[in-house]
Amino acid sequence: METDRKLILVTRHTRLHELKQKYGTLGQAKFYIEHLGESFEQYEVEDGLFHTVHKQVLSFLKASGRVQQLDRSYLPTYKFSRDDIVVVLGQDGLVANTLKYLTGQSVxxxxxxxxxxxxxxxxxxxxDLPLVLADVLAKKMNFKTITMAEATTNLGDSLLAVNDLFVGPKSHTSARYDVEWNGKKESQSSSGVIISTGLGSTGWFKSLIAGASGIAGRPVQKKIANGFQWDSEYLYYTVREPFPSQQSQTDLVFGRVDQKKPLVLTSKMAENGVIFSDGLENDYLDFSAGVSASISVSKTQGVLVV
Known part of the structure; x- marks a missing residue:
């Protein structure tokens, strides 16, 4: 089985590799880890297993067509072609990070x-890869579509999110902004706003619902406390630690976002306001004073082969 379509293999460095980069040598890394009373063997076993599987996957892909190996750090700048087939080898987070830089390619x-x-x-x-790739090439694969969120600013910038968007301060300070949703508007001060997709609703979003339930002493938002469907045509937003004052209100702190009811946030922060997605703080949009961001369901969907 061979194909003219490019096969993109996306990976990220193992923890052992990152430790070596941090401390210069494996010996230094091992000394530091064991000095803290932790076993270094777990990092070595994990690294060895990953490279064994990586070798197996790469060998098969090279026998099947043109292969491009791509480290996670290059995802924001790599230009994918429409007919690329993307293979992700890594943890769940790497899959999410990859999907948001695609435009409907099969993963x-x-x-x-x-x-x-x-x-x-x-x-x-x-x-499983030989049979799965054969099904993809024959267009016989089953797949799940994944709804993504999109933030678009008045500067013409945009950012997709597979799990969630964060809008707020770059560091641990208060965010100041105006919020518009469902025909209402108010000024707010908080530690930021989280906008979650269905896929992300069992992560950061779920923890915020759990925290609110603990504070209230009763379950809140029971229908979505355990998340909502990956392909739901809506998002939910929630405001973290909203602060009521003479200049800030706390009425619009939670709600459902869709194409008809987008969430619009306008920054009042002189500096250090950011919008980032899926926990990647280094890949962000500026959200300083005067920047307005409209957030809703993206027309782009993730396509995960199952």
Whole structure:
């Protein structure tokens, strides 16, 4: 089985590799970790297992067509072609990070260590790849569509999110902004706003609902306390730690966002306001004074082969 379509293999460095980069040598890394009373063996086992699976996947892909290996750090700048087939080898977070830089290309997600990773977004092992790729090429694959959020600013910039968007301060300070939703508007001061997709609704969003329930002493938003569907044509926003004062209100702190009811936020922060997605703080949009961001469901959807 060979194909003219490019096969993109997306990976990220293992923890062992990152430790070596941080401390210069594996010896130094091992000394530091063991000095803290932690076992270094777990990092070595994890690294060895990943490279074994990586070698297996890469060998098969090279026998199947043109292969481009891509580290996660290059995702924001890499230009994918419409007919690329993307294979992700790593944890769930890497799949989410990859999907938001695509425009509907099929993603085959491989779990390198099923005994270690839950793999909600990793339905396959390396041994499944030959049959899965054959189905993708024959257009026989089953897939899940994943709704994404999109923030678009009045500066012409935009950013997609597979899990969630964060709008607020770059550091641990208060965010100041105006919020408009469902025909209402108010000024707010908070530690930021989270806008969640269905896929992200069992992550950061769920923890915020749980925190609110603990404070209230009763379950809140019971219908979505355990998340909502990945392909839901809506998002939910929630404001973190809204502060009531003479200049800031706390009425618009939670709501459902869709194409007819977008969320619009306008910054009142002189500096350090940001919009980032899926926990990638280094890939952000400016949200300083005067910047207005409209947030709603994106027309682009993720396509995960299952």
């Amino acid at each position: 085959i997600a491989i779990n390198p260590s099923p005994q270690s990773f839950d793999g909600v977004l990793l339905p396959f092992t390396a041994g």
